[in-house]
Amino acid sequence: MTHLRVVPLAAGECLNLSALTERGAAWRVQTYPAGFTLLLHPTHGPVLFDTGYSARVPAAMRRWPGVLYGLLTPVRLDARETARSQLARLGFAAEEVENVIVSHLHADHVGGLRDFTAARFHLNPEAYAPLRHLHGMTAIRKAFMPELLPGDFEARVQPLDFQPAPPGLSPFPLAADVFEDGSASAVQVPGHAPGMIALIVRTTPDAALDGDGTGLSLLAADAAWSVRALREGREVHPLARVVFDDAAAERRSAGQLREWLAAHPRARVIVSHDAPEPGHG
Numbered sequence: 001m002t003h004l005r006v007v008p009l010a011a012g013e014c015l016n017l018s019a020l021t022e023r024g025a026a027w028r029v030q031t032y033p034a035g036f037t038l039l040l041h042p043t044h045g046p047v048l049f050d051t052g053y054s055a056r057v058p059a060a061m062r063r064w065p066g067v068l069y070g071l072l073t074p075v076r077l078d079a080r081e082t083a084r085s086q087l088a089r090l091g092f093a094a095e096e097v098e099n100v101i102v103s104h105l106h107a108d109h110v111g112g113l114r115d116f117t118a119a120r121f122h123l124n125p126e127a128y129a130p131l132r133h134l135h136g137m138t139a140i141r142k143a144f145m146p147e148l149l150p151g152d153f154e155a156r157v158q159p160l161d162f163q164p165a166p167p168g169l170s171p172f173p174l175a176a177d178v179f180e181d182g183s184a185s186a187v188q189v190p191g192h193a194p195g196m197i198a199l200i201v202r203t204t205p206d207a208a209l210d211g212d213g214t215g216l217s218l219l220a221a222d223a224a225w226s227v228r229a230l231r232e233g234r235e236v237h238p239l240a241r242v243v244f245d246d247a248a249a250e251r252r253s254a255g256q257l258r259e260w261l262a263a264h265p266r267a268r269v270i271v272s273h274d275a276p277e278p279g280h281g
């Protein structure tokens, strides 16, 4: 069975109030990594799940209306930390990346897309449809910065093809087999953002979706601020729910992820804004 190596990385960090990200936490400013993941596929080579920030994000935050986004979510980024720079240090040229899987279109996830000129973008169509005509303030209100997308973005989108999910992905009704080899399955976890996806990745040849999760990694994007919050069902501060695209869908998605994790307790969990669980992917 095809399996992938999973290399969690981060490109920059954002500042937020910990009291907003977890109910009951202190009112202090904390830094959160802008995580992304490098997946090494035996035939497709380096694949990205999101990109983190690039220098284009702080640049856009110096202009109106990006300034507003920067006030709400200040960004710290060292130029050597971008996805492109880190891949180069790992021996991969940006042009070698032919596949980027995009969890959702918030700026901290698509900040580096323009650096990957040879990539197609695997995306849930429902992530893009509600945003594609937005610009200026209406886009910023959705944490969307259209200028981060390459000019030929739409031509390079490869819509994820959702089909009835195999039983091992229950309770998710649908899944998209990204490379049609069972190595990476996208499931829908909308709520934080429209059309957001999580990715369930096979990291050993014998991992089975109907097993205890050994040899599987769950890349849960922004379904929770921390691994612990996702595993234990901790909630964000009620104020933080205000920025969710759809609060009811967010709860439902978190519940489905938790249910899948309860059935696969040994799966490694990686969320975008927390340190990854240790693993051997």
Ligand SMILES: [Zn+2]
Pocket: 104, 106, 192, 193, 222
């Ligand atoms: Zn987000």
